[in-house]
Amino acid sequence: MYLAWREIKRNRMKFSLIAVIFILIAWLVFILSGLGNGLQTLAAASFKNMKADYVVLEQGSNASVSKSLLSADGIDIVSKMPNVRGASPVGTTMGTVLKGDASDPAAGKVDVAMIGIEAGSFLEPAVIEGSGLSSDRADGAIVNKSMKDEGFKLGDTLRLDGSNETLTIVGFVENETYNHVASVFLPIDKWRTITFAAPGSDKGIRNPVNALILQGSKIDPDAVNAALQGTDTVTLAAAIMGMPGYKEESGSITMMLAFLLVISAFMLGVFFYVFTLQKSNQFGVLKAIGARNGFLGKAVVSQVMVLSIFSILVGVALTYAVASFLSKAMPFILDTKLVIIYSIILLVIALLSSLASVRSITRIDPLKALGRVE
Amino acid sequence: MAQGLDMHGVSHYYNEGSSRTTALDRVSISVEPGEFIAVIGPSGSGKSTFLSVAGALLQASEGEVKLNGTSISSVSAKELSRIRLHDIGFIMQSSNLVPYLNVEEQLHIIKKMAGKVTKQDKAYAAQLLDELGLGEKHKAYPDELSGGEKQRVAIARALMNDPQVILADEPTASLDTKRAHEVVSLIAKEVRSRRKAAVMVTHDERMLTYCDRVYRMADGQLTLDQMQPAQELVSR
Numbered sequence A: 001m002y003l004a005w006r007e008i009k010r011n012r013m014k015f016s017l018i019a020v021i022f023i024l025i026a027w028l029v030f031i032l033s034g035l036g037n038g039l040q041t042l043a044a045a046s047f048k049n050m051k052a053d054y055v056v057l058e059q060g061s062n063a064s065v066s067k068s069l070l071s072a073d074g075i076d077i078v079s080k081m082p083n084v085r086g087a088s089p090v091g092t093t094m095g096t097v098l099k100g101d102a103s104d105p106a107a108g109k110v111d112v113a114m115i116g117i118e119a120g121s122f123l124e125p126a127v128i129e130g131s132g133l134s135s136d137r138a139d140g141a142i143v144n145k146s147m148k149d150e151g152f153k154l155g156d157t158l159r160l161d162g163s164n165e166t167l168t169i170v171g172f173v174e175n176e177t178y179n180h181v182a183s184v185f186l187p188i189d190k191w192r193t194i195t196f197a198a199p200g201s202d203k204g205i206r207n208p209v210n211a212l213i214l215q216g217s218k219i220d221p222d223a224v225n226a227a228l229q230g231t232d233t234v235t236l237a238a239a240i241m242g243m244p245g246y247k248e249e250s251g252s253i254t255m256m257l258a259f260l261l262v263i264s265a266f267m268l269g270v271f272f273y274v275f276t277l278q279k280s281n282q283f284g285v286l287k288a289i290g291a292r293n294g295f296l297g298k299a300v301v302s303q304v305m306v307l308s309i310f311s312i313l314v315g316v317a318l319t320y321a322v323a324s325f326l327s328k329a330m331p332f333i334l335d336t337k338l339v340i341i342y343s344i345i346l347l348v349i350a351l352l353s354s355l356a357s358v359r360s361i362t363r364i365d366p367l368k369a370l371g372r373v374e
Numbered sequence B: 001m002a003q004g005l006d007m008h009g010v011s012h013y014y015n016e017g018s019s020r021t022t023a024l025d026r027v028s029i030s031v032e033p034g035e036f037i038a039v040i041g042p043s044g045s046g047k048s049t050f051l052s053v054a055g056a057l058l059q060a061s062e063g064e065v066k067l068n069g070t071s072i073s074s075v076s077a078k079e080l081s082r083i084r085l086h087d088i089g090f091i092m093q094s095s096n097l098v099p100y101l102n103v104e105e106q107l108h109i110i111k112k113m114a115g116k117v118t119k120q121d122k123a124y125a126a127q128l129l130d131e132l133g134l135g136e137k138h139k140a141y142p143d144e145l146s147g148g149e150k151q152r153v154a155i156a157r158a159l160m161n162d163p164q165v166i167l168a169d170e171p172t173a174s175l176d177t178k179r180a181h182e183v184v185s186l187i188a189k190e191v192r193s194r195r196k197a198a199v200m201v202t203h204d205e206r207m208l209t210y211c212d213r214v215y216r217m218a219d220g221q222l223t224l225d226q227m228q229p230a231q232e233l234v235s236r
C-alpha cells in the first residue's frame, strides 16, 4: 500500500486514464445486467413472483406452460400427496384490450397477458391499490399498474378485442408482467369462458387449465406424474425456462456479459502487465536493496485493488444516474443483489488479471540493477 | 575476523550454452569495519560480478563469502534478500531512486520492507539526510534533484538499515568531477565515522585518494595494486 498509493498520487494522469477505461467497462457491465434483468422480468415476472416450487404440465408440453392443457380436477389428488403444501390451477392467454370507450374506435389497443387463478389462492399477488379478486365478482380483474400509463383507472371496464367478454378493474398490482406485456389476473372460471369460447378448443377436457402450481420443496415429481395420468412435473425455474423465447433471450444477454467480462479481464490484465514491465528496472533496484517478491507483489495487487474499487464504485454511481434518466418504457431494472454480484466479479477479474504482473515480478533479476545507467 | 566482508577463494562462472565465462577467478579479500577499499580494472574484467557476489545478489560458484562472520554460500533466495536488506548497503551507478517517492520516503521504504517505520526510524532518516547536506530537500522528488544530490540520497539509503557492509558500483559514473569528489568524500566520511566495511568499484583514478587500499581486477583475478594511494592526503 505504501508504494501503491504514492505512485497513484504522483502519476494522477496515467492512473486516471486507466480508471476511465475501467469505469466504462464497469458501467457497461451494470447497464447490460440491468437491461437483461429488465427483459427477463418483463418476460416472466408473474411466474417468478409466484411463491411456488413445482409446476404440473401436460405430458409432451416440453416444460412450456403455454403448450400445456390439462384438467384442474387433479388438484384434489395432488393436494393430498406427501410434501405438497398447496396446489392451485393457472391458465394463461395472451389478449388485447381496447382503450377508451365503445364510441371511440381510434383510441388504440393494449396487449395484455390474462392469467386465470383462483381468487384468494397463493397465486394471487397482493394489490397496491383497490381490492383483490373475489368469488362474488366473476368479472373482477387485478392488473399491473403499468396499465395506468395506458389510461386505465380503478373501476374501468376492460373490453377484450375479438370477444364479447369484459372485465372490471378492481385492483392494481406491481411488477406483474408476462411475455413482455402487463399481466391481468382474473378468476379462473372467467378465464375459461374467454379462452375456450370456440367450441372444441378445450379438447373435451373437464375444467381445463394450463398448469397446476404446487408449493412444497421436497415434492417428488415422479410420484406426481404417476398419480396424475399424462402429466409432466417440472420445477418452477424449468417452467420459466420453457417459456417461448425466454432461454434464447436470457442466453444472448448472458453471452454478451460473459464476453464483456472476458475481454475486460484481458484488457485490464494487459494494462497492469505493461505498467509492471515499465517498472521492471525499478523493481530490480528495490529487489537488489532487499525487497522481497511478496512486498512488490503486494504493492501491485493493492494498487489494482484501489483502482478497481474506485472504478467500480464510480461505475455503479453512473449506472444509477443513467437509470434515473431512462424512460419508464425501457425494460431496465437494477437489482441491488445483481449489482453487488457483478461488482465482486469485476473485482475478482481485475485481481486475477494482475496475477500475470505479479508473476513477472518474481522473474525480475535484481542483478540488472548493478552496472546500469538509466 | 568476525566483522565486515571476508571472501576466500571465490570463483564465479557464467554458463551460456556450451561456453563458460570465468568472471571471478579465486578471489580472496577481506575488508574490515572502517576500511574503504577501491577496485579498479578494465571493462568486462569482473568488477560488477565481484560486487554482486559480495552483495548477496549472486551465489558464488566456488569458495566462501562471509558477511559479519556468517557464510552466505548456501542460503535460500529469501534469506539472501533478507541479508541484502539488513546487512548490505548498495550504492549504484546511477542513484536508482524510486521516482514517485520523496527523499524522506526513499529512506522510509527500507524500513517498510523490513516491517514498520517507527518514529525513531524517521528521526534517523532525517539525521542522515542532514548529515549528507540534504537538509533542505527532505520533501523533494528525484526529478527535482541534481545528479549529486540523488547520489547523496542513495548513500543515505544505503546507510538507513545500518548495514555492516557498503558496496558502491561506479557511484560517480554520472557525475562531473566536482560532484564526484563531493560524493566519494561523503562516502569515505560516513564509512569511517560509522565503521562500515566499504568497497567501491570505480573507473575514476582520481577517486582512489579517498581509499585505504586499491585492488586491481583483471580477467577475474583480484590483486592488490602496487601503487599505494597517497593516504596522507586524506583527512581521516
Ligand SMILES: Nc1ncnc2c1ncn2[C@@H]1O[C@H](COP(=O)(O)OP(=O)(O)OP(=O)(O)O)[C@@H](O)[C@H]1O
Pocket (backbone or CB within 6 Å): A371, B014, B015, B016, B021, B022, B023, B041, B042, B043, B044, B045, B046, B047, B048, B049, B050
Ligand atoms: N549475466 C551474464 N551472463 C553471462 N556472462 C556475463 C553476465 N554478466 C557478466 N558476464 C561476463 O562476465 C565478465 C565480467 O563481467 P562484469 O560485468 O563483472 O564486468 P565489469 O568489470 O563490471 O565490466 P564494466 O566495467 O564494463 O562494468 C564479462 O566477460 C561479461 O561478459
Ligand SMILES: [Mg+2]
Pocket (backbone or CB within 6 Å): A370, A371, B047, B048, B049
Ligand atoms: Mg560493471
